[in-house]
Amino acid sequence: MSTTDLDQHREENSRAGALDHVKAALAESGVENIYYQTVTITGRVVGKVVPASHVDRLAVRGVQQHRTAISNLQADRAGNLMGGGADAAEYTAVPDLDSFDVLPWDTSLGRFYCRLYEPDHVAGIGGTALATDTRGVFKRMHAEFTARTGLELRTGTEPEMTWEGPGRQAVFRPDSSPAYHIEHLEKNRDIYQRVIRYATALGLDMIEGDYEDSGQIELNWMFDTAELTADRLVTYRQICKQVARELGIEASFMPKPAAGMMGNGCHHNWSLWRGDVNILENPGVTELHLSDEGKHALGGLLTHSAGAMLAMGPTVNSYKRYWDAGQFAPSQINWGLDNKTCTVRLSANGRLEYKLPDASVNPYLTHAVILASIDEGLKNQIDPGAPQVGSSYGTEGQHQFDALPLTLGEAITAFDQDSYLKESLGRELADLYLEYKADEWARYCGAVTDWERRTYWDDLP
Known part of the structure; x- marks a missing residue:
């Protein structure tokens, strides 16, 4: 009988000493309950809470959840649950033991990140990795990429977010910005101090932050392997929501909270490493540059950026960033040397900043x-073309790459037409994501907004 993906994960968790560090942390901190959590296709955290006394059993057995939890138990407009329907089999969520942490705001709580599998009893596919588990899909993709190329993707993200509550809005002179103003950081010292304290306790190496717009704060942590960066971004968002609860205010990662405000981006800075060598660099060259391998990697990213936009700007609101003038969002798919108007900015030797992702x-x-x-x-050694010189705004550009989608509807079409990206993610995940986002776009297109009421209610005769 062949060994399944689920079998392998269970064997890993049941080996001698595998749970020692978890049990030591449980004893030291007095953990009483543990969250077994995973991340849905839209980035929501779901899971179960279980008494810590069951950690030995569930480290191997895992927990079960209804299959459609991976798509937020969201029904389409016809009332059908997406991702399997009400009668679908549950999936099995098995914890990654190295992801265990004690939550610093309440040390009676711990948490694991889990990977998801088809349950053992399902004929033909029992025990295989769940195709719609985005965390599991990326971990497998990166492992295969590294095994084949010897390269590792390392990333750092720049999550911006908006805080709202009494006294949190900035006051500043007209036609200027409160960005970088220490006075506004001081007004929000209780926010950033608590976020940094909790984040540090959960393993994020916090490095710098600033005040960017009214209520908008960006706090960054050190780059690392891409899997850890992704986990840490999810953790960071949970931290911010907890801090907001404690301070009696609100925290949001909505991409565009209001017209005229800076959008909440989440630029992804990336590099490729072979051992201790960053292959995007040319040793000994001091001026801003990119190696040939780096240019080929960049060429691939730009080629698929139109199709990738459905992941980078995943909501209707995401595209409001691109329609509000003067907001530093890209307007076309291109790259430049330390050029903040481009989709990809070579911000330092060996590091490329991808500006499409939002918060x-x-x-x-x-x-x-x-x-x-x-x-x-x-x-395929794809050529990214020459870097953009000067501002991208108001220029025609190279037209080397597809146009940047400017609505969720356009992004759905672009992703659907990019067969390479869909095959890379796997058809089941790609199809479910398309179904979810097409339903979201249809709901928006059918909604009557305040703008429409103001514009058309008294427009005629």
Whole structure:
């Protein structure tokens, strides 16, 4: 009888000493309950809470959830649950033991990240990895990429977010910005101090942050392997929501909270490493540059950026960033040397900044799409073209790459037409994501907005 993916994970968790570090942490901190959590296709955290006394059993057995939890138990407009229907089999969620942490805001709680599998009893596919588990999909993609190429994707993200509550809005002179203003950081010291304290306790190496717009704060942590960066972004969002609860205010990663405000982006900075060597660099060259391999990887990313936009800008609201003038969002698919108007900015030797992702993304999905695009660029030595010189705004551009989708509807079409990205993610995940987002777009298209009421209610005769 062949060994399944689920069998292998269970064997890994049941080996001698595998749980020692978890049990030591449980005893030291007095953990009473543990969250067994995973991340849905849209980036929502779901799971179960279980008394810590069951950790030995569930480290091997895992927990069960209804299959459609992976798509937020969302029904389409016809009332059908997406991702399997009400009668679908549950999936099995098995914890990654190295992901265990004690939650610093309440040390009686711990948490695991889990990977998902088809349950043992399902004929033909029992025990196989769940095809719609974005975290599991990306981990497998990266492992295969590294085994084949010897390369590792390392990333860092820049999540911006908006905080709202009494005294949190900035006051500043007209036609200027409160960005970088220490006075506004001081007004929000209780926010950033608590976020940094909790994040540090959960393994994020916090490095810098600033105030960017009214209520908007960006706090960053050190780059690392892409899997850890994705986990940490999810953890960071949970931390921010907890801090908001404690302070009696609101925290949101909505991409565009209001017209005229800066959008909440989440730029992904990436590099490729072979051992201790960053292959995007040319040793000994000091001026801003990109190696040939780096250019090929970049060429792949730009080639698939139109199709990737459904992951990078995953909501109707995401595209409001691109329609509000002067907001530093890209307007075309291109790249430049330290050029903030481009889709990809070579911000330092060996590091490329991808500016399409916003703060609402599923980071496993964005990283999977980035990795797949880079991989094709390397395989086919895709040329990214010459870097953009000067501002991208108001220029025609190179037209080397497809146009940047400017609505969720356009992004759905672009993703659906990119067969390479869909095959890279796997048809089941790609189809479910398309179904979910097409339903979201249809709901928006059928909604009557305040703008329509103001514009048309008294327009005639």
